[in-house]
Amino acid sequence: MDPQLAKRLFEKGAIFILLDVPVGTEFGIDYNSWEVGPNFKGVKMIPPGIHFVYYSSVSNTHDVAPRTGFFYNFQPSEMIIRKWDKYNEDMLGDSVSAEEQERMESSKKELDRYLGAYPYESYKKWISLTSNLRPQFLDKLLPLNRKICSVTEFISEKSTSQSRSEAKKSRGDVKTDDTPDEQRLPNMAITPGTEIRFTLIPKQTYPVGASPEEVTRYSMDHSFVLESLLKTGYEVEMTDILGELQFAFICFLIGQVYDAFEQWKKLVRLLCMCDEAMAKHPELYAQFISTIHYQIQEIPEDFFVDIVSQNNFLVSVLHTFFENLESSTTLPTLKEKGQKFRTHLQKRFNWDFTADPDEDCPVVVE
Incomplete structure (x- = not known):
């Protein structure tokens, strides 16, 4: 030094x-x-x-x-x-x-x-x-006890003999020696204050009262969901969505939290599935390319093969991302950056983003 x-x-x-x-x-x-x-x-x-x-x-x-x-x-x-x-x-x-x-x-x-x-x-x-993880937004994501635990903490829900008896009657539940083991277990709940407070991503991709045309369009282009989140979950700083992407990545890769891996996949998929939003927010997408580039660089090779690429997740969503980028009316500088990123991935991992995904390949379903 x-x-x-x-x-x-x-x-x-x-x-x-x-x-x-x-x-x-x-x-x-x-x-x-x-x-x-x-x-x-x-x-x-x-x-x-x-x-x-x-x-x-x-x-x-x-x-x-x-x-x-x-x-x-x-x-x-x-x-x-x-x-x-x-x-x-x-x-x-x-x-x-x-x-x-x-x-x-x-x-x-x-x-x-x-x-x-x-x-x-x-x-x-x-x-x-x-690079995009602000201290103020970090506080919003952290569990109330501020600890990141690789194993979810559970507590047994309180019950009494009377409440258990009433619960059994309401379910018509009389346990015998043949009762499955999982039904014999006590009711468990996540210990309050230990959950990471990830941003909830809506499953419905189109607005309430949408026309059939809008339902079709926004089922393919998830820009409505992204725009909604930018106004509610990430209203202070638009790039906080990338901050959460980085937070989730660190929590699953270093903190060994599986739920963080799931949130990371959801955010990557959402950003890759947008078309209109890409033209509207070119700077956000330029930073997204940098963010995902550095993350892919740091994933250990065996981890990458066994988990990240299962069901062709990254290949599939990045294929869609590059297609959207190519057809977008966004800035030429963003398209150029996307092309360099695609070329890098093709050279390093031998991924083919020119051919359509094999119909027989597993499909990621949300």
């Missing part, structure tokens, strides 16, 4: 302190993860801005727990201190007193040898994956 850059990051970079974390715990920030050693106390020289911190406890038999993480918007020279809760095998939030915070901030130089440096060589990659 350039000495001047290192000096600037040491002075202006943020510090994340994690105390009492067990040896062997998996700890990471952005695209970088480590196995915690006996002297580990955190990470220094973190560039200001939004970052994703995550961790997994590891048992004595080397079994790794599900990943938990959180987004945090680090300020210049900020020091964040967290402690490890050994009982719950989790990170405690705001568990440090003001006196302890002040004491540790005054002893930065002594702490320095226990802190790992943020791998700055991967920072440009991280910036390309979060």
Whole structure:
């Protein structure tokens, strides 16, 4: 690293302190993860801005727990201190007193040898994956408890003997030894405050009271849905839809959240299925091409083959996207950028966007 850059990051970079974390715990920030050693106390020289911190406890038999993480918007020279809760095998939030915070901030130089440096060589990659993720919109998406958990948290719904008996009567439900196992399970609900608050994408693609012609047109061109969302879900900044696309991508690729993968697919499909909106919002679509380009670059090859391309999802929706772009009345500069993107994908993955999708191939159904 350039000495001047290192000096600037040491002075202006943020510090994340994690105390009492067990040896062997998996700890990471952005695209970088480590196995915690006996002297580990955190990470220094973190560039200001939004970052994703995550961790997994590891048992004595080397079994790794599900990943938990959180987004945090680090300020210049900020020091964040967290402690490890050994009982719950989790990170405690705001568990440090003001006196302890002040004491540790005054002893930065002594702490320095226990802190790992943020791998700055991967920072440009991280910036390309979060370029449209605004802190204000991030707060809108995060769960109320602000944790991103790879495994959904459930609680058993409260019930009494009387309520269970009444429920059985209303269903005509008398359980016997032959009753399927799933019917014997208690009623479960997602723990309040743990759900990621993704933007709801309407399934109906045409306006209420639409004429038959409009129903046909907007069933093929999803511009009505996109325009509606830009006025309601993304009304402050139009590019927040790309911010959510980036948020979902990070949550599923690094946070290992499957629901985020589903939201990512929905947003990609929506943006690719628009024709009118492409001509109306060329700058949004220029940024969309950049966003999806950087995301595809970062998907591990085996992950890409096994999951992202299942049912030809990306090939199918990008085929539609390039067709819409070619026939659109949008700016020539956007068409040129789209052509370069298509050429890149054809060369790297040997995808053919000139032929119509095989009729026998699986079709993505919403």
